Structures are given as C-alpha cells and as structure tokens.
Amino acid sequence: QVQLVQSGGGVVQPGRSLRLSCVTSGFIFSNYGMHWVRQAPGKGLEWVASIKNDHTKKFYDDSVKGRFTISRDNSKNTLYLQMDSLRGEDTAVYYCARADYYDSRGYFDFWGQGILVTVSS
Amino acid sequence: DIQMTQSPSSLSASVGDRVTITCRASQIITTYLNWYQQKPGEAPVLLIFATSALNLNIGVPSRFSGSGSGTDFTLTISSLQPEDFATYYCQESRSSWTFGQGTRVEVK
Numbered sequence: 511q512v513q514l515v516q517s518g519g520g521v522v523q524p525g526r527s528l529r530l531s532c533v534t535s536g537f538i539f540s541n542y543g544m545h546w547v548r549q550a551p552g553k554g555l556e557w558v559a560s561i562k563n564d565h566t567k568k569f570y571d572d573s574v575k576g577r578f579t580i581s582r583d584n585s586k587n588t589l590y591l592q593m594d595s596l597r598g599e600d601t602a603v604y605y606c607a608r609a610d611y612y613d614s615r616g617y618f619d620f621w622g623q624g625i626l627v628t629v630s631s
Numbered sequence: 632d633i634q635m636t637q638s639p640s641s642l643s644a645s646v647g648d649r650v651t652i653t654c655r656a657s658q659i660i661t662t663y664l665n666w667y668q669q670k671p672g673e674a675p676v677l678l679i680f681a682t683s684a685l686n687l688n689i690g691v692p693s694r695f696s697g698s699g700s701g702t703d704f705t706l707t708i709s710s711l712q713p714e715d716f717a718t719y720y721c722q723e724s725r726s727s728w729t730f731g732q733g734t735r736v737e738v739k
Contacts, residue, residue: 617680
C-alpha cells in the first residue's frame, strides 16, 4: 500500500535551518509529482512547494520563495524540503503529498502523517 | 493568484441532515476543483477530485457529492453521519493549488 512517512521536524530558532524528509513506498515514486503543504496551528491548509517527477520543474509559494528548497531523490523514493532563514510564521504542521491527475486535473491522493515545525527562540 | 472562498466557515448540523458547502473561485477554474476532509490531528483525506460526484476517491461513501463549474462549486453530504463531523477544504488545481479557508461541520 502507498505510504508517505515524514521525519525531520522539531523546534528551531528563528534564522536557522531544518530539513524535512518524506520517505515513500508502495508506488513508483519517479512517476509522480510531489508537494509540500503546511498548516499553522488552528489555521487552514496552505500549499508550499511542488516538484515534478523528473526534477525539471519546481514551484514555490511566494511566502517561502528564496528560503525553502524542494528536492527529491528518486533512487531513495524520498522527497525533501530544505527550510532556511526560518521565521515564526513558518511554524506549522508540514505535510508531504502525492499528486495524481485525471484528465489533466491534479489532486493530492496520498498524504504523509504530518510533522510539526516550531520556530521559536 | 486565484483566491478560494468557502461558505459558511462553520455550520452546526445533526446526524441525518443534508449539508451543503460552497466554494467560490476568484477566476474561472472550469472543473479544476477538489474537496478534502480533515479531522483533528489527522492529515487531510481526498474526497472528490475534478469537481464531479462521478469522481469520488476510492472508499468515499456515495453520500458525498460534488458539482459546479467555472467559479462556483458545492460539496453535498446527503445524510450526515457521525464520522462526517470534520473540516472540509476545497482546492483549485488550475493555477497554484490554493485551498479554501475551510468549513467546520460541528454537532448541533
């Protein structure tokens, strides 16, 4: 069965860095685009970044552009989110998600369990 | 950027009620619209993709249905069940994968 298992969260000081990982199994990882979505405490869902299956294209929300880097290692079936220059407003539960498509219409059909990142001094 | 606005932000309902949640896009997104359910402390779960009631995710009960096109969309739960009390999000996949702010369905 499809599984996305996240790790790497924790408490970090403002201005510091953290890297999240999302190890996948149960599907051919290199066939799918992947995304990161976050949810601040008590708030709604916010799309953060995406990467195509072949690494060729990466996209970011304006709020993280220039600070976060999405990457993947298809040989390890793993998705990453490198988060630099962290701010208090980056405090959230971060989810990785797999994107699939129906007639060119994308959707997130499998999600990781979520991992909390707390930015605080 | 496309903005997604859900209404209401919350509603109170009883088991057996028919519940309708609406989602409006700031631009035409044809049928690039998905619905998710999220329970406290859990990851979101895909309910409906590409707008239509014909596109229920695997395992989603048929009491859930979706409709709409262009800028206006609805999610309907035909007969609310105890496990349906949760927060529901719409998402556009036409542009930047933007989510609506969520609609919390609470016990009346």
